[in-house]
Amino acid sequence: MKIVVAVKRVIDYNVKVRVKADNSNVDLNNVKMSINPFCEIAVEEALRLREAGVASEIVVVSIGPKQAQDVIRTALAMGADRGIWIDSADAEMNALDIACLLGRVVEAEQPGLVLLGKQAIDSDNNQTAQMLAALCDFPQATFASAVTVEGDQVVVTREIDGGLQTLALDLPAVISTDLRLNEPRYVKLPEIMKAKKKPLTTTTPEQLGVHLENTLSLLRVEPPAERSPGIRVESVDQLIENLKHQAKVL
Amino acid sequence: MEKVENSERDAMAFDVVIVGAGPAGLSAACRLMQLAQAAGQELSVCVVEKGSEVGAHILSGAVIESRALDELFPDWRERGAPLKVAVSRDELYLLRNEQKAVRIPQALIPATMHNSGNHVVSLGNLCRWLAEQAESLGVEVFPGFSAHQLLLNADGSVGGIITGDMGVGADGRALDSFTPGLILRAGYTLFAEGCRGHLGRQLYRRFGLDADSDAQHYGLGLKELWDIKPERHQPGLVIHGSGWPLGDGASGGFFLYHTENHQVVVGLIVDLNYRNPYLSPYDEFQRLKHHPLLAQYLEGGKRVVYGARAIAKGGFNALPKMHFPGGLLLGCNAGTLNFAKIKGTHTAMKSGLLAAETVFAAMAAGDEGGRDLADYARRFRDSWLHEELRAARNFGPALHRFGPFAGGAFNFIDQNLFKGRLPLTLHDNHPDHASLRPTRECTPINYPKPDGRLSFDKLSSVFLSGTNHAENQPCHLQLHDPSLPLGSNLLLYAEPAQRYCPAGVYEIVEENGEPRFRVNAQNCVHCKTCDIKDPAQNITWVTPEGGGGPNYPNM
Ligand SMILES: Cc1cc2nc3c(=O)[nH]c(=O)nc-3n(C[C@H](O)[C@H](O)[C@H](O)COP(=O)(O)OP(=O)(O)OC[C@H]3O[C@@H](n4cnc5c(N)ncnc54)[C@H](O)[C@@H]3O)c2cc1C
Ligand code: SF4
Secondary structure, three states: OEEEEEOOEEEOOOOOOOEOOOOOOEOOOOOOEEEOHHHHHHHHHHHHHHHOOOOOEEEEEEEEOOOHHHHHHHHHHHOOOEEEEEEOOOOOOOHHHHHHHHHHHHHHHOOOEEEEEOOOOOOOOOOHHHHHHHHHOOOEEEEEEEEEEEOOEEEEEEEEOOEEEEEEEEOOEEEEEOHHHOOOOOOOHHHHHHHOOOOEEEEOOOOOOOOOOOOOOOOOOOOOOOOOOOOOOOOHHHHHHHHHHOOOOO | OOOOOHHHOOEEEEEEEEEOOOHHHHHHHHHHHHHHHHOOOOOOEEEEEOOOOOOOOOOOOOEEOOHHHHHHOOOOOOOOOOOOEEOOEEEEEEEOOOOOEEEOOHHHOOHHHOOOOOEEOOHHHHHHHHHHHHHHOOOEEEEOOOEEEEEEOOOOOEEEEEEOOEEEOOOOOEEEEEEOOOEEEEEEEEEOOOOOOHHHHHHHHHHOOOOOOOOOOEEEEEEEEEEOOHHHOOOOEEEEEEEOOOOOOOOEEEEEEEOOOOEEEEEEEEEOOOOOOOOOHHHHHHHHOOOHHHHHHHOOOEEEEEEEEEEEOOHHHHOOOOEEOOEEEOHHHOOOOEOOOOEOHHHHHHHHHHHHHHHHHHHHOOOOOOOOOOHHHHHHHOOHHHHHHHHOOOHHHHHHHHHHHHHHHHHHHHHHHOOOOOOOOOOOOOOHHHOOOOHHHOOOOOOOOOOOOOOOOHHHHHHOOOOEOOOOOOOOEEEOOOOOHHHHHHHHHOOOHHHHOOOOOEEEEEEOOEEEEEEOHHHOOOOOHHHHHOOOOOEEEOOOOOOOEOOOOOO
16 A cells, blocks of 8 residues: 655744744744654654555655755655655645645555644644545544554544544545654664655646645734743732732632 | 663764764865865765754854855855855944943954954854755765764774664663664764864863863853844944953953844853852843943844853864874864954864865875874964964963953054064963852852843743753763762852853752752753863763754854
């Protein structure tokens, strides 16, 4: 079975996100970018399925400008077999655009399973996997915390409000990964060198026959209001006093 | 955990392994490839870097001279090197107190401190660019991997390095994710770890490299990057100064450079030979920013990044022997910074070029590695680097010995009138860790509370360094004698680590009425000050899991 994994390049999770002075967007100047942590979990899961003998080939796809190739190389260094970079240059895209592009890749590759992160930590949309499943007419399981393939079905444990839900889906299927699914492996140095030689093909939205029409316009981005610093109170009385008169919660 | 035997580790072999993707290491890597290509030879070169990406651990000013870069890539402009802001104005001040500043007339400034023709850069971004050049020349660059141990050949020569194990728990046991470090074998290994390199320290000891040199001296550099109001921004304006708030035998200097995109960098370098254990370099820096000379630019702006890094400033007299069987020391790992200019980038790069030329010449002549390349010392002696550092040899010692005023006058005479050729050499052999006086001989310093606009507390600062270490891992700050912090250090010096560490790693906390020494190693910004300044020399900094540490952007 072939697995297609989608990976996105996002602001690194250690970076303190800043908003541009004119509030037009997040400032990406001089900001460290990395593979989206949920996508990394999706790659790891695909590798484990291959190691378990379930999958035979892992294809990673990323959409974005030139640097999107970096996260494909990261996935290849983790162990994926080949990469597809969809060069979208600087185009602004929404989740539907991404799902359409991925849909074309799925059409061409005919995978048994498509794995995606449940959301990208930059825009937190949580839409692409669901849209992709609808476009391909595949069954879907979101927020996966356990995945096992049994015959021509995949059994997925989902994290839902207040508990876990287990679903069995017919393959081919789309699964989006949650945080507790696995802990991604360390990339090994020789694998980084090997990854440079693994096949990475380039395509474009035009070649895939997708016309990008971003139907969303971003009006304004605001940083969260700054919290006023805490104070240390001297006594319980003072605490009650402050809660009553300053915070006005008592 | 059982010690992993080298025989169980995977190994890879390169002609040359370089430790550290700073200006020194990357310049050496590029030059090696250029030479190999010119000679039509195959050469395998790799660079390991402990930061999560190239530049993540680089913190500098920086106003740089392009001399070495001109030699390495004469066409650096066409190649798009990030030297975009030329120095437009150069000002030097002496701060008399928290209000007054006296500008030093240009005619009285030691010639070495003139900056026309230099560029204001982010050294982190310059390194990112150098790494791209290196990769396109065929160098393998591996960020996220630390050189944790030396690999020694049977004859005692250096045969490469071993990268750090990954996935080891705090208790030293292997976690599920355990991935053993890898042996990187090399004909020659170039150590370019920067100031106070942790393998460098081992090499100094093993090969007695500093047996004939003066004690190394250090400073702790603290730095912030600010977005300022566009109307206050003057690209290329470079301000240096000294004086307030340091006093009472403590010395150092500050800088404020206007870079691009309405950003300025502001920093303070505190000499680590200070005596009063109550001194806190961090708090000195915070109050410095309230001086009107600096506040006039920062007011109304927003702090973006904070970080700190030690510098080695002993200069010529403290230079060790830089070659040993199987390897060479490069850049600040040897101490090539020119303190009279407060610049170490062009000198580190030049040492990298010389090292590359040495190694390539040897290998081209059939040498397979492991030899002691004394040719490096000869090339160094014949280079402008030697001439430059020798001319500056008295600058630091004069300041240490005569203080900022008389020392400054001496330096003016030495550097401007005699161009560093005065026929005398001043020595300063008192190591920085031995300079602290017991608290009973010193006065506590009351630092003002941060106002949250110009000055900030330590923890919110560390947050802006993007520092992150995998939580479950052995402590990378090793105490030889765990009783000393609460023993002599607390009794004699009120445990100065609480104050000199710019990241709040060391704390004395009370637990059940008893003092306890706490090490918050996950906050460490890899500045190396504790390794340098601990009066008992009881702390050894070792590399944590690769990729850990600060995540500096354009610092
Ligand atoms: C606050 C401050 C201001 C400065 N201002 C200026 C200035 O204006 N102009 C100027 O020219 N110079 C300036 N300098 C000095 C200059 O930054 C240094 O001289 C220069 O960076 C030295 O280069 P290097 O390559 O030797 O070491 P570094 O730049 O320190 O690079 C060493 C690299 O090696 C990596 N490394 C270390 N140990 C290991 C290991 N064991 N395994 C893997 N990787 C490792 C580090 O992460 C780092 O990336 C300043 C320094 C400071 C701190
Ligand atoms: S623990 Fe040591 S190296 Fe780390 S930030 Fe503190 S003083 Fe610097």
